[in-house]
Amino acid sequence: MxxxxxxxxxxxxxxxxxxxxxxxxxxxxxxxxxxxxxxxxxxxxxxxxxxxxxxxxxxxxxxxxxxxxxxxxxxxxxxxxxxxxxxxxxxxxxxxxxxxxxxxxxxxxxxxxxxxxxxxxxxxxxxxxxxxxxxxxxxRPAMRRRMLDHWDNVDVHPVMGQVERGYAGGSIFWRDGAPRGDLARVRAYGRLLAACGVNAISVNNVNVRATGARLLTDRLGDVAALADVLRPYGIRVHLSVSFASPVVLGGLPTADPLDEGVRKWWAGVTERVYDTIPDFGGYVVKADSEGEPGPFAYGRDHADGANLLAEALEPFGGVVHWRAFVYNHRQDWRDRSTDRARAAYDHFAPLDGRFRDNVILQVKHGPVDFQVREPVSPVIAAMPATRLAVELQVTQEYTGQQRHVCYLPPMWREVLGFRPWGPDGTAVADVAGGASGDGGGLVAVSNVGDDPYWTGHPLAQANLYAFGRLAWAPWTDPAAILDEWIDLTFTPTATGDTEALRHTLHAIMDGSWRTYERYTAPLGVGFMVRPGHHYGPDVDGYEYTPWGTYHFADRDGVGVDRTRATGTGFTGQYPPPWSEVYESLDRCPDELLLFFHHVPYGHVLHSGATVVQHIYDTHFAGVEEAIEARRRWEEAAALFDPSLHARVEELLDEQVRCAEEWRDQINAYFFRKSGVPDVRGRRIP
Amino acid sequence: MxxxxxxxxxxxxxxxxxxxxxxxxxxxxxxxxxxxxxxxxxxxxxxxxxxxxxxxxxxxxxxxxxxxxxxxxxxxxxxxxxxxxxxxxxxxxxxxxxxxxxxxxxxxxxxxxxxxxxxxxxxxxxxxxxxxxxxxxxxRPAMRRRMLDHWDNVDVHPVMGQVERGYAGGSIFWRDGAPRGDLARVRAYGRLLAACGVNAISVNNVNVRATGARLLTDRLGDVAALADVLRPYGIRVHLSVSFASPVVLGGLPTADPLDEGVRKWWAGVTERVYDTIPDFGGYVVKADSEGEPGPFAYGRDHADGANLLAEALEPFGGVVHWRAFVYNHRQDWRDRSTDRARAAYDHFAPLDGRFRDNVILQVKHGPVDFQVREPVSPVIAAMPATRLAVELQVTQEYTGQQRHVCYLPPMWREVLGFRPWGPDGTAVADVAGGASGDGGGLVAVSNVGDDPYWTGHPLAQANLYAFGRLAWAPWTDPAAILDEWIDLTFTPTATGDTEALRHTLHAIMDGSWRTYERYTAPLGVGFMVRPGHHYGPDVDGYEYTPWGTYHFADRDGVGVDRTRATGTGFTGQYPPPWSEVYESLDRCPDELLLFFHHVPYGHVLHSGATVVQHIYDTHFAGVEEAIEARRRWEEAAALFDPSLHARVEELLDEQVRCAEEWRDQINAYFFRKSGVPDVRGRRIP
The missing domain is CATH 3.30.379.10 (Chitobiase/beta-hexosaminidase domain 2-like)
Known part of the structure; x- marks a missing residue:
C-alpha cells in the first residue's frame, strides 16, 4: 500500500x-x-x-x-x-x-x-x-473581519498557565513573560490562516495582566515583530488592552472614560502604536467582566468605555472590539431571579446607537458561555444600530478540550444560519457580515499552541481551518469544508486510499459534535462540568456557586425556567417568533428544552421519549458512538502517518473513558434523583 | 477598665x-x-x-x-x-x-x-x-512520644504551597527551597511546645519532594540547625523521608526493602544522620499512599518497608513512624464494594507482630481522614503486637481551616477515651501510651505557620496547646485545658476581667466543635467539602470521584452501608461490642449513623427526629450558634487587645458567612432530593 x-x-x-x-x-x-x-x-x-x-x-x-x-x-x-x-x-x-x-x-x-x-x-x-x-x-468574503483571538498570556498565569483555555501546549507568541522568538513558527501560522481566510489576530489574552498590559507601551516592539511576519499574509495584528491602562501604565489617578486626561492618554498611546505599526488593527477589551476593570468603576456605561478607545483609534482606521461578555460572576445561587443569560442583553441593548462607528461589539454566540448547546444570543438581534461581531470558540473549552474529537462547524453553521426574526428574516451570518458588507464579522478564540500538531488533537486542526472558511463563506456545508481540509492535509496519492480515508474521517468527525452533546449535559441545560478546568463531568459542580450556571435539578424535575410567564423572562429578549417559540413548552425545540424550561422528569419530548429516558438513551448512545469512532480509527491505521495515528488513537481512548464517566455520572445522578429506572434495563451505577 | x-x-x-x-x-x-x-x-x-x-x-x-x-x-x-x-x-x-x-x-x-x-x-x-x-x-507523661508533624514543604508546591494544609502563612522552617533562617522563631516555637509538653517534631512534609528529600543527605545541615535550637527545650527532630530515597538520592536502581544494597544505603545514610544529629528522633514515612512510593512497587509489604528503615535506625535508638494511611485513591466510584474506611485495617492488621520494635505504626484516629466526626479507627484495636501512635490533626483541614473557631479537644478527648473492647476494656489513650509506658504515643499535624499569631486564627492556638497537654495527660477535661490556656495567654490583671474573659471564651470555644459539626456534613457521613482545598460545602464534590469518600444520597435516603449484613463489612473490623453496636441500626449512635448505615430520610433517630429533619434542624442551629459566638465576641471587645479582637471578629464574620453557605447548600440539597419540607417551615433556598 x-x-x-x-x-x-x-x-x-x-x-x-x-x-x-x-x-x-x-x-x-x-x-x-x-x-x-x-x-x-x-x-x-x-x-x-x-x-x-x-x-x-x-x-x-x-x-x-x-x-x-x-x-x-x-x-x-x-x-x-x-x-x-x-x-x-x-x-x-x-x-x-x-x-x-x-x-x-x-x-x-x-x-x-x-x-x-x-x-x-x-x-x-x-x-x-x-x-x-x-x-x-x-x-468575496461574506465577512470583512475574520479574526482569531489568542488567550495567550505573556507571563505564565499561576492557574491558567501560558495559554488560558489552551489545550495545545504553550503559546506560539510568548513564553515566561517574553516573546518566544520563533518568528518562523508565527509566519507559518499566518500562512495557514491566510489559506483559510483569516485576516486578523489579537495576540494576547483578554484577561490582561502584568507584562501583557505593557505590550501597549514599552513592550510594543514585541507586537510589531509579530505584525511584521504576519503582514505578508494579509493579517493585521490587534491587541487586548486593560481598561485600567491609564492607571496601570500611565500613572494617572483614574481611567474614567470621560476624563480629559484619560482621553489624551489613550490618544497619545494610540498614536505611538500606529507610529510603530501603521496597519495595526485595534484594541480588544474585556471590561467589567469576571474581575477585569471597566467603566462601571467610574459610574460610566459601556458606550462611554468603548467610545473612549474608539475615539483614539479612529484617526488611524483602527477598531475596538468591545466584548459583551458582561455578567455578575458573584451571584448568590439562592437568588433565582438573577439570570446570567439575560446579562449581555440587559447591559448592552439599551446602548444601541450610542457606539461610535469604529466600535465592534463582540458578542458570544450564545447567552451563556460556549456550551455544547445554547440558543443564539438575543443580543445579536437587539442592536441594529451597532456593528456586531459574533464570537465563537475554536479552542474546545467546553467541548472536549482537544482530547475529544468534536468537529464544531455543524454547530457554528447552525448559529450562523439562525434567523432571529423568523424564517423570512436576516440570518446571524448576515448580521455579522453587515448590510453594507462592513459588519463586525466573525471572531473566534484560537485553539493553537506550540504543540507539533498545532492543536493538540490533530483532528482539531479542522476546526481552525473551518472557522476561517465559514467566516469567508458562512453558508458552506461543514462536510464540504471537511473535504477541503482532508484533501489538503492528507494529500493522498491513490484514489482508493483517498476514499477510505475520507470515509473514515467523515464517519468520525461529521457527527462528533452531536455525539459530544449526547454524552454530556443534556437538552441545552449546559455546564455540569468540573469547576475550574471544565473537563469531565460534575453535575452539581456549579450548582451552588456564584457563577450563575444552574440546572435546578430536584427529585421531580430539572431545567431553568426562563419564561416570561413564570421564570426569569429571558425569552422576552428575543423578537418574535422566537420569543413565543421559546416561551412555549410545546414549541420549544427539544435540544433547548432545559435551557428554557424546568420540567418534570416524565415530560414527553417531541421525540416521544420522556426527559429522563432521553437522558439515559442519549448517554448510552453517545458512548457507543465514541466507541464506534475509536473502532473506525483503529481500522484505518494503514491510511495515516503512524505517529499521527498513534496520537489520535491515544486521545480516542481518553475520549471513550471520559464519555463513559459522563454517561455514568449523569445517569447515576438523574437516577438517584428521579428514581425512574431505565426502560431498557441497562446498568446505571 | x-x-x-x-x-x-x-x-x-x-x-x-x-x-x-x-x-x-x-x-x-x-x-x-x-x-x-x-x-x-x-x-x-x-x-x-x-x-x-x-x-x-x-x-x-x-x-x-x-x-x-x-x-x-x-x-x-x-x-x-x-x-x-x-x-x-x-x-x-x-x-x-x-x-x-x-x-x-x-x-x-x-x-x-x-x-x-x-x-x-x-x-x-x-x-x-x-x-x-x-x-x-x-x-508523668501518659505518652512517652508527643509529637507534631509539620507538613511543611521545603520548596513551594505549585498547588499546596509552602505548607500543605497550612492556614497560618508560610513555614517557620522553610521558604522557597531553603531554610527560613529565623532560628529565633523556631526557638520560640520549641519553648511554646515544651510548655505544653510536646517533645518531638518532624520538620518536613510527609509528601517528600525535591529539596525536601535531600534533607536526608546533602541538606542535612539544615535539619541539624533546627535540632540545635529545639534541643534546649527537650524536643527531638524527626525527618520525613521518601521511601524511594535510595533511587532518588542514592542513584541505586531499586528501593526494594529486601535488597542488600538498599539496606546498606539506608544504614550508611542513617549513620551519617546520627553523626550530625546524635539525638535525631527518626524517620516519618508515608508510603504507597496518594502517589508516594512504597514497598508495593517491589512486591513487598509494609512490614518489609518499615523494618528496612527501623533496622537502619535501631543502632542509634531512632524510630520510624510508618503511616497506616494507605488506601486506593483511584477508586472507581461505581464500585460500591470497595470501602476506603476498610483500607488501613485490611493492609496492616495482617502484619501485626511483624514489625521491629522501633517501628511505630502511625494510625489516623478515624478510618477515613480527619473528618469532623468519624468512629475511632479499628486498626487501633487490631494490632496488640505492634507499637501504635494515634495521629490527630491540629491543623483544621476539615474543621474550618483556622477561619472558623473549632476547639478540637472535646473530639480528641472522645477519641482518646474510646474503649474499643467495651466499657471494661482499655481506652485508646492506653493503647497509644502503651502497657509498659512505651507506646507509640500521640502525633498531630501542626497548625503553626509564620503568621504573627502562629496559627492564623488566634483562638486556634488553644488547639495546639491542648494537643500537647492531652498527649501528656489524656484524661484531662478539655474545659480545664482551655482554662489553662486562657490564664496563660491573656494574663488578666483584674478578677472581674478574668471572669468575663473566661466566660466569653468558654461560651465561644467549648462547644465550637459540635457547632461546626452541626452546620457541616451530618451524622458522621463526612466530606461534602469543595474538592482540592476542602473549604466550604460541596455536597457532591467527592461523590463521583476516585477518592473513595461517598454519601450515596438518592431521592430515598443517604449514608454508607458498612454493615456485614448488607454492606462493605467494615463493622466487622471492630471487636465486640462495637462490631455489634455499629452493625445494628437500632444501637448505632446517632452521630455516626450515616457513617455505618444507608437509611431513608424518614428514619427516626434516637433523638426522635427524622434524619432529614435532623439535617434541617442542626443546620439552622449551627448557624445560630455561630452567630451567637460572634455576638459574644463583639460584646467582649473591651476585654481583648484590639488587634487580636479585630482579627477574630473578621474571622467570625467569615465563619458566619460560611456556616450560612453550608446550611443553605446542605438543606437545599436534601430538600431537593427528598422533597420533605421542614416541619418548622423555615426557608430552604
Whole structure:
C-alpha cells in the first residue's frame, strides 16, 4: 500500500493543511504573477517555492508565456485570456475572480489580498484547477473581519498557565513573560490562516495582566515583530488592552472614560502604536467582566468605555472590539431571579446607537458561555444600530478540550444560519457580515499552541481551518469544508486510499459534535462540568456557586425556567417568533428544552421519549458512538502517518473513558434523583 | 477598665501562651536550680529571664537561701524541704514531683526534662504555686512520644504551597527551597511546645519532594540547625523521608526493602544522620499512599518497608513512624464494594507482630481522614503486637481551616477515651501510651505557620496547646485545658476581667466543635467539602470521584452501608461490642449513623427526629450558634487587645458567612432530593 504520500510528520511541526503536496499542481506548472505590493510578492514567492520543488516556473510582470496560471491585479494591463475574463465591475476588497479558458487558469483581483486568497483557492482545487474550462466565478468574503483571538498570556498565569483555555501546549507568541522568538513558527501560522481566510489576530489574552498590559507601551516592539511576519499574509495584528491602562501604565489617578486626561492618554498611546505599526488593527477589551476593570468603576456605561478607545483609534482606521461578555460572576445561587443569560442583553441593548462607528461589539454566540448547546444570543438581534461581531470558540473549552474529537462547524453553521426574526428574516451570518458588507464579522478564540500538531488533537486542526472558511463563506456545508481540509492535509496519492480515508474521517468527525452533546449535559441545560478546568463531568459542580450556571435539578424535575410567564423572562429578549417559540413548552425545540424550561422528569419530548429516558438513551448512545469512532480509527491505521495515528488513537481512548464517566455520572445522578429506572434495563451505577 | 495587662501584641510575634506576664510569679521570687545538663540550663535561663524582668533572683547549684522555689534533680544533694519531699521511688522519665511546704515550692525530677516540665507546671500555677501547702504530687507523661508533624514543604508546591494544609502563612522552617533562617522563631516555637509538653517534631512534609528529600543527605545541615535550637527545650527532630530515597538520592536502581544494597544505603545514610544529629528522633514515612512510593512497587509489604528503615535506625535508638494511611485513591466510584474506611485495617492488621520494635505504626484516629466526626479507627484495636501512635490533626483541614473557631479537644478527648473492647476494656489513650509506658504515643499535624499569631486564627492556638497537654495527660477535661490556656495567654490583671474573659471564651470555644459539626456534613457521613482545598460545602464534590469518600444520597435516603449484613463489612473490623453496636441500626449512635448505615430520610433517630429533619434542624442551629459566638465576641471587645479582637471578629464574620453557605447548600440539597419540607417551615433556598 502506498504510504509515502500520506506521511505527515510532526517533526519539527506538522504542516497542517499546507503540506508541500498541496502545491504540487501549481508547482509543476508555469505561472505568471502580475501586480505590485507586499501580498503580490507573497503570491509570487509561494508559487516560486512550489516550483522549486516540483519543477514548474513563475514569472512576475514579464510577458514570456505561455502560462498555465495567471494571477493578476485588475489594475495591470492584462494579456490574453486574463484580459478576456476581466470583469466590467469591481471584484471588491479581498475578492477574486477565477476562470479557466483555452488551457489557462486565471485569477484576477482588485487588491493583492484578493490575489493571495485566489492563489489558495487554486491550491484547494489542485489538479482540478487545470482541467477543462471554468466559467468565471467571483468570490468575496461574506465577512470583512475574520479574526482569531489568542488567550495567550505573556507571563505564565499561576492557574491558567501560558495559554488560558489552551489545550495545545504553550503559546506560539510568548513564553515566561517574553516573546518566544520563533518568528518562523508565527509566519507559518499566518500562512495557514491566510489559506483559510483569516485576516486578523489579537495576540494576547483578554484577561490582561502584568507584562501583557505593557505590550501597549514599552513592550510594543514585541507586537510589531509579530505584525511584521504576519503582514505578508494579509493579517493585521490587534491587541487586548486593560481598561485600567491609564492607571496601570500611565500613572494617572483614574481611567474614567470621560476624563480629559484619560482621553489624551489613550490618544497619545494610540498614536505611538500606529507610529510603530501603521496597519495595526485595534484594541480588544474585556471590561467589567469576571474581575477585569471597566467603566462601571467610574459610574460610566459601556458606550462611554468603548467610545473612549474608539475615539483614539479612529484617526488611524483602527477598531475596538468591545466584548459583551458582561455578567455578575458573584451571584448568590439562592437568588433565582438573577439570570446570567439575560446579562449581555440587559447591559448592552439599551446602548444601541450610542457606539461610535469604529466600535465592534463582540458578542458570544450564545447567552451563556460556549456550551455544547445554547440558543443564539438575543443580543445579536437587539442592536441594529451597532456593528456586531459574533464570537465563537475554536479552542474546545467546553467541548472536549482537544482530547475529544468534536468537529464544531455543524454547530457554528447552525448559529450562523439562525434567523432571529423568523424564517423570512436576516440570518446571524448576515448580521455579522453587515448590510453594507462592513459588519463586525466573525471572531473566534484560537485553539493553537506550540504543540507539533498545532492543536493538540490533530483532528482539531479542522476546526481552525473551518472557522476561517465559514467566516469567508458562512453558508458552506461543514462536510464540504471537511473535504477541503482532508484533501489538503492528507494529500493522498491513490484514489482508493483517498476514499477510505475520507470515509473514515467523515464517519468520525461529521457527527462528533452531536455525539459530544449526547454524552454530556443534556437538552441545552449546559455546564455540569468540573469547576475550574471544565473537563469531565460534575453535575452539581456549579450548582451552588456564584457563577450563575444552574440546572435546578430536584427529585421531580430539572431545567431553568426562563419564561416570561413564570421564570426569569429571558425569552422576552428575543423578537418574535422566537420569543413565543421559546416561551412555549410545546414549541420549544427539544435540544433547548432545559435551557428554557424546568420540567418534570416524565415530560414527553417531541421525540416521544420522556426527559429522563432521553437522558439515559442519549448517554448510552453517545458512548457507543465514541466507541464506534475509536473502532473506525483503529481500522484505518494503514491510511495515516503512524505517529499521527498513534496520537489520535491515544486521545480516542481518553475520549471513550471520559464519555463513559459522563454517561455514568449523569445517569447515576438523574437516577438517584428521579428514581425512574431505565426502560431498557441497562446498568446505571 | 484596666487594659494594659490584657494587651497581647502581634508585633513581631504574638507570645501565645508564654507572655512575660506568665512568669511574673516566678520572676518576682527567689529560685534555686540544682542539676546539670542542657535542659537544667534552660530551666535556669528561663527563671533568670523572668527575674530580670520582675526583680527576683535565681541561683544554680549554690546554697545561699532562703528560696521560694527549688527546682532540683533527684541525683543532687537536696537541701531543706527539697530533701524532705524526695520520694522513695523513681519519678520516671520526663516526670516531676511538685510539693510545697514551709513556704518553699519544690520541683524534683530524675532527669532535666522533668525539671523543665515541672517549671512550666509552676508557670501554669502562677501565684497559686506559692500559696499555702501542697501535698507532693507526681506527674508523668501518659505518652512517652508527643509529637507534631509539620507538613511543611521545603520548596513551594505549585498547588499546596509552602505548607500543605497550612492556614497560618508560610513555614517557620522553610521558604522557597531553603531554610527560613529565623532560628529565633523556631526557638520560640520549641519553648511554646515544651510548655505544653510536646517533645518531638518532624520538620518536613510527609509528601517528600525535591529539596525536601535531600534533607536526608546533602541538606542535612539544615535539619541539624533546627535540632540545635529545639534541643534546649527537650524536643527531638524527626525527618520525613521518601521511601524511594535510595533511587532518588542514592542513584541505586531499586528501593526494594529486601535488597542488600538498599539496606546498606539506608544504614550508611542513617549513620551519617546520627553523626550530625546524635539525638535525631527518626524517620516519618508515608508510603504507597496518594502517589508516594512504597514497598508495593517491589512486591513487598509494609512490614518489609518499615523494618528496612527501623533496622537502619535501631543502632542509634531512632524510630520510624510508618503511616497506616494507605488506601486506593483511584477508586472507581461505581464500585460500591470497595470501602476506603476498610483500607488501613485490611493492609496492616495482617502484619501485626511483624514489625521491629522501633517501628511505630502511625494510625489516623478515624478510618477515613480527619473528618469532623468519624468512629475511632479499628486498626487501633487490631494490632496488640505492634507499637501504635494515634495521629490527630491540629491543623483544621476539615474543621474550618483556622477561619472558623473549632476547639478540637472535646473530639480528641472522645477519641482518646474510646474503649474499643467495651466499657471494661482499655481506652485508646492506653493503647497509644502503651502497657509498659512505651507506646507509640500521640502525633498531630501542626497548625503553626509564620503568621504573627502562629496559627492564623488566634483562638486556634488553644488547639495546639491542648494537643500537647492531652498527649501528656489524656484524661484531662478539655474545659480545664482551655482554662489553662486562657490564664496563660491573656494574663488578666483584674478578677472581674478574668471572669468575663473566661466566660466569653468558654461560651465561644467549648462547644465550637459540635457547632461546626452541626452546620457541616451530618451524622458522621463526612466530606461534602469543595474538592482540592476542602473549604466550604460541596455536597457532591467527592461523590463521583476516585477518592473513595461517598454519601450515596438518592431521592430515598443517604449514608454508607458498612454493615456485614448488607454492606462493605467494615463493622466487622471492630471487636465486640462495637462490631455489634455499629452493625445494628437500632444501637448505632446517632452521630455516626450515616457513617455505618444507608437509611431513608424518614428514619427516626434516637433523638426522635427524622434524619432529614435532623439535617434541617442542626443546620439552622449551627448557624445560630455561630452567630451567637460572634455576638459574644463583639460584646467582649473591651476585654481583648484590639488587634487580636479585630482579627477574630473578621474571622467570625467569615465563619458566619460560611456556616450560612453550608446550611443553605446542605438543606437545599436534601430538600431537593427528598422533597420533605421542614416541619418548622423555615426557608430552604
Amino acid at each position: 502506498p504510504r509515502r504520500g500520506l506521511v505527515t510528520t510532526p517533526d519539527p511541526v506538522h504542516p497542517a493543511w499546507l503540506p508541500p503536496e498541496a502545491f504540487r499542481a501549481i508547482g509543476s506548472r508555469r505561472t505568471l504573477v502580475l501586480g505590485d505590493g507586499l501580498l503580490a510578492g507573497t503570491v509570487h514567492d509561494e508559487v516560486a517555492d512550489a516550483c522549486a520543488r516540483y519543477g514548474g516556473r513563475v514569472r512576475r510582470g514579464a510577458e514570456d508565456g505561455p502560462y498555465d496560471l495567471v494571477l493578476a491585479l485588475t489594475t495591470e494591463p492584462l494579456p490574453g485570456v486574463a484580459g478576456e475574463v476581466r470583469p466590467d465591475s469591481a471584484i471588491g476588497a479581498e475578492g477574486y475572480l477565477l476562470a479557466r479558458r483555452d488551457g489557462v487558469t486565471v485569477v484576477l483581483a482588485d487588491d493583492p489580498a484578493g490575489l493571495l486568497y485566489g492563489l489558495f483557492h487554486v491550491v484547494r482545487l489542485g489538479e482540478r484547477a487545470f482541467a477543462g474550462e471554468l466559467q468565471a466565478e467571483r468570490h | 484596666p487594659r494594659r495587662g490584657l494587651v497581647t501584641t502581634p508585633d513581631p510575634v504574638h507570645p501565645a501562651w508564654l507572655p512575660p506576664e506568665a512568669f511574673r510569679a516566678i520572676g518576682s521570687r527567689r529560685t534555686l536550680v540544682l542539676g546539670d545538663g542542657l535542659l537544667a540550663g534552660t530551666v535556669h535561663d528561663e527563671v533568670a529571664d523572668a527575674c530580670a524582668r520582675y526583680g527576683g533572683r535565681v541561683r544554680r547549684g549554690a546554697e545561699d537561701g532562703p528560696y521560694d522555689l527549688v527546682l532540683a534533680l533527684t541525683t543532687e544533694p537536696l537541701p531543706g524541704v527539697a530533701g524532705e519531699v524526695r520520694p522513695d521511688s523513681a519519678i520516671g522519665a520526663e516526670g516531676y514531683l511538685l510539693a510545697r511546704r514551709d513556704g518553699v515550692t519544690v520541683v524534683l525530677a530524675d532527669d532535666p526534662a522533668g525539671l523543665l516540665y515541672g517549671l512550666f507546671h509552676v508557670v501554669r500555677l502562677g501565684e497559686r504555686a506559692f500559696a499555702g501547702e501542697l501535698q507532693a504530687e507526681r506527674h
